[in-house]
Amino acid sequence: MGSRPPARRVSAAGSAASRKPNVNGHAPRSDDAPVPAFTYDPANRRILVADDAEDIRTLLVELLTDEGYDVVEARTGREMLDIYHGPQHPALVLLDVQMPDMTGIEALREIAQSSGGQTLPIIMMTAFTTASVAIEATMLGAFDYLHKPFDIENVVQKVKTFFSTQEQEAQMTADPAEADQRLRDEIIGSSPEMARIFQMIGRAAASDAPVLITGETGAGKELIANVLHKNSLSASGPLVKVNCAALPESLLESELFGHEKGSFTGALNQHKGSFERANRGTIFLDEIGELTLSTQTKLLRVLQEKEFERVGGTAPIHVDVRVIAATNRRLEDEVSAGKFREDLFYRLHVLTIHVPPLREHMEDVPLLVQHFLHKHRYGVAGRSARISPDAMDKLMTHLWPGNIRELENTIQRGIVLSQGGLVTAEQIQFAPQAGGRLIDITQRVRERMPLTQVLNEVERELLVEALKQHEGDRVAAAHVLGLELTDLTQRLHDFGLDGEYAAD
Template sequence: MRRPVILIIDSDESERVSLDAVLRDLYETVLVNEAHEALEAIKTGSVDLVLIDMDHQVVNGIEALELIKKADSDIGVVMLSSTGSAEQAVSALKKGAYDYITKPFNGGDLVSAIKRFTDTLNLRSEVRYLKEELSTRTNGEMLSVSPRMRRVFEVIGMVSSTPTNVLITGESGTGKELVARAIHSFGERKGKPFVAFNCGAVPSELMESELFGHERGAFTGAHARKIGKFEYADGGTVFLDEVSTLPMHLQIKLLRVLQEKSFERVGANVPIKVDIRVIAASNVDLEKEVRKGAFRDDLYYRLKVVPIELPPLRERQEDIALLARHFLDKHSKKCGKRVIGISEGAIKALIGYKWPGNVRELENLMERLVVLSRDGVEIGIDDLPSGIFEAVPDETMEERDFKEALRMFERRYIIGVLTRTNWNRGEAARIMKIHRNTLFMKMKELKIREPRG
């Protein structure tokens, strides 16, 4: 396995040698005297991360950082400094540094910072592979490194080559239709129709005609024969979303389709034979619906030959950064904008949010952030809507440095009070026992804006 390459920039030879001694057993190290030598090393070799000692630089450390990120924006940069200046640290992080470490530090701190970045590199490599592999199969939307989703992918692969009925369960927005399309596209029916039908979106009086079709004159307004979804999908797949909303009389007709592969159009007596696969989905517990008598047990067991349960996004947190960056890239291209990425702070906030709308909610947020952003900027923590922070658990504070944690606490606290007072600044200032002008200054400093609408 290739070892990550660490480039050390330090004009002090003893410091270079010391850093090399700490890292060389774990990484491939390259030692250079100053930034311009570093640029040559980057051009001629594969460098994963750069260490810049800001105390011993011919070129200013921040300028060196800018030169390196301009040469290769994917390279990680860790800044080392003895000053401990908060202003300098913030400036470095804004310019794209991965981390800022204050001297003196022990070797373990430095190795830990580098390991976090190399773990991210490994994840990005895996993401690229999965994205390329899955984009040909699932339109690039089914991306995951979660063990639970990997199991889902395995089941998709196994069931796609069979004619078996599948029942997909999961909360709204978890990607049930994507799974159904993947099953269809992997199997022998991939060149045939995939017909998706949302049972909950069609009035019950129209549902029978939509699914099974009707003959001319079958009812008032039936001026011509209509081909239903099942007939249109012959040879392919019918995906029935929100199947729990099917009326009881249509549950009986669906059961017959599953058992006999035949049905009659409304107003006709001649059976129509079809070769279809049925994939159903539900965001409610169908077993409970069966116990309540709202769903037929025989239909339930016919549909649930192979069950696939999709976890909510809050239970696959390792996928949030991956999906956020994917959707950011997707909508940047769609909107013709150049958004350069999303900050680590913003990613941490997204990971802490509960995502009641799951993947769909995350994609909608990323699209909104792209639409409202300017060209050439990075999405930062201040760009996120206030609702994201209200749900961030306190334990995520432990992962932040003091200043970042304090800033995040202040922002969440102020937004919480403003929300409770319906954004009445005077009332909020009274509750917080601060002057109204102080509140205005804090809102400006923390970039707190009242939600529109």
């Protein structure tokens, strides 16, 4: 011990013993404001070694001092907490699990209580060979754990990893909005199906022909449109998105093509439509299968002649806009049913990107999971949560009717439930409406449920879903269901749903 430079080592007995714990057992503070459990300070290289065994403390102090860290010691859990909350606040704690006054897990739990679930600068040291301590420590937010007796190389390695991770994360979270944005526009997947999509995006980006993206809900159509626009060689203008299902025909046309002042009641000013705003850029027409035949005709003209008139206007307006359309319907079927213009279909069908449902490329699930764990970090300086093997098994056997969106939501829920720690199988909870919502016809027949009752069940779910998708907007919900508003209102009333989704 004599070989250590004394300035580098602050003994717990010297610095913290004079600081008496208050009634709660915490070190007294100058005010009652909660001290953030963990704030990154690049200048802080202090490590607190908390262990009741002197030989282990000595070993670690020497080892880490030689590596250039400032090392402080604590012999009990209480002492550790005092130093942790005191002026000698360490950047990292190596915390023994078994100590005489309180266990390391208890001390960790106390720190975790005020941490808001973020990852803690704590590496647990345990002689237990069972996983339970490691799991509990991880769930409470410990950064890592070391098994005793430890290999010295391993200790140094883990400590170094801790400091470099802090550094990296400080850089990454310096501008969370920017980091988020980067991940938001990333398409993940290494399956042959996804490889084919990347290839198609590349091909489409090099041309300015219309692109049709088809696929089930949540499969990633809008994400592909975003990426395609970003990479598009010809689009220098903005990406403007229009959800064709959200508006009744007249409003949609004015939204798409704009209107002149006074063209209809309420048209107080001239309005530039989405096509004009998207000039030299891209327009994303989501749910294009919902367009009425009349709007389809107008759209066809824009595609063919690159021009249109504003609602109530006579002067043709010329635009140069790449059209990306998306639908979860089979447009071929809509054409056969006379609901979609065949000529428009062929115009849009030049470049088609079909996004497969997630159940057809399950080998991408692990990558997607890692991506979402990273995308939805927990807390401000939070590290990415992790996933347990049994949770991953559960994810690999689900059918994902809501596709990648459902997977993303499931992971997000798991991250919240695990408070950014280790997501376990119990924390993987499938949204009932995602899988369960598809009414199980086989089951209904087995249950001998009468037709009218099944139809009622379907109708009720449709009404609820339409309102949900349109945030309780009954006009929009009635429109997508092809109902008159009064009819919708009556049906909601019949199901006793008027209270729940009252209009405003």
